[in-house]
Amino acid sequence: MTTYRYDKITIDTDNPNHNAQLEALHARAARLLCTCVEPPLEMYLARTQAGIIVKRMPDTGPRHAPTCPSYEPPAELGGLAPCSARPSSKTPTPAPPYSGSAFPCHDGLADQCLPRTTPAHPAIPPRHSPAS
Numbered sequence: 001m002t003t004y005r006y007d008k009i010t011i012d013t014d015n016p017n018h019n020a021q022l023e024a025l026h027a028r029a030a031r032l033l034c035t036c037v038e039p040p041l042e043m044y045l046a047r048t049q050a051g052i053i054v055k056r057m058p059d060t061g062p063r064h065a066p067t068c069p070s071y072e073p074p075a076e077l078g079g080l081a082p083c084s085a086r087p088s089s090k091t092p093t094p095a096p097p098y099s100g101s102a103f104p105c106h107d108g109l110a111d112q113c114l115p116r117t118t119p120a121h122p123a124i125p126p127r128h129s130p131a132s
Ligand SMILES: [Zn+2]
Pocket: 034, 035, 036, 037, 041, 064, 065, 068, 069, 070, 071
């Protein structure tokens, strides 16, 4: 059972007359209040093929009581956060073919490379030293 409030009117979704109430409220663009939490959360009415439905305001899902049909877990708890993150922001930028540094940088890690004066690997000495 979900109970909404508008002014002094209570709309109970178990009440067979609630559709008529919603029709009347939709006609005057009324905003309902979801009473699952205190203070109540504002809701709006939308017309669908099935009739008038009560919808939560954008981004208010996590603020409803977990028992409320309008409740939506926060994105970070829903397991969808990594999927909803913009994938392009995580894609490393390929390094240019030749960056001009003293040693090759790994792709996308150019900013983590050591300064040019301290190469990661010391230069391999030539196999044959000049004879003296
Ligand atoms: Zn609610």
